[in-house]
Amino acid sequence: MRDVTETELRSCFVNATRSELEQLPMPGLHETIWAEREFLGWRDPRFRRLGYLVHWRGDELVGLVVRGAPGGMRPGIAAMCSLCHSTQPATQVRMFTARLADLDGDTGSTIGTYICEALDCSHIIRTGPPVLLTSDRIASRSAALLERVTRFTARVERAVREAR
Structure with missing residues (x-):
């Protein structure tokens, strides 16, 4: 992944409302090892x-606001992240939903998938x-992860456009 700026981050979300963008907490951009993401x-x-979740799609930065489901899966079983395809304890994988919202509001619908609890799939595929x-x-897992992230964000982006 190429590096990003705070300005780029604030303008890339396809399913964020104005209030979410105003309150958007910034990650430690200067601490990120971009080549490993x-x-x-x-x-x-x-x-x-x-x-x-934010990624580059060609020269366009695309981001999603996701919400973790309350609670989690039952401890003692395994679960698989649908992005990195890593099997982990169920407590480390959570259902995340992306609301179909735009700057003016929310349609009330969501699209969801199971993702690593810490949203650290880029790290997981390298351990x-x-x-x-x-x-x-690692290169193969990296390409597959990026393809699945791109498909998920495209699916949400398409649904947001159709919901308007």
Whole structure:
């Protein structure tokens, strides 16, 4: 992922209302290792259920506001993130929904998917036994992750446009 600025971030969300953009908490942009990210994901420190996903689609920065479901899955079982396809304890995967909203408001509908609780899929695909972390395997997982993130954001963006 290429680096981004605060101004770019505030203007890229396809499903944010004006009030959400005004209150948007910024992640530590200067602390980010951009070369090891397919997308930038972070949680809102004030409203723990809120999260943000941002990625480059060609030369366009695209972002989503997502909301974690209350509660979570039952401990003791495994779950798979639909973005990075990593199997983890169910407590580390959560249903996130993207509201179909625009700057003027919310339609009341959502689109959801299971995502890593910390929105850290870019990190997850780069961890594991060293024997499995070849550069080819990481590149393959990286491309697949970016494709799935792009499909999810495109699906939300299309639904927001249709809902207007």
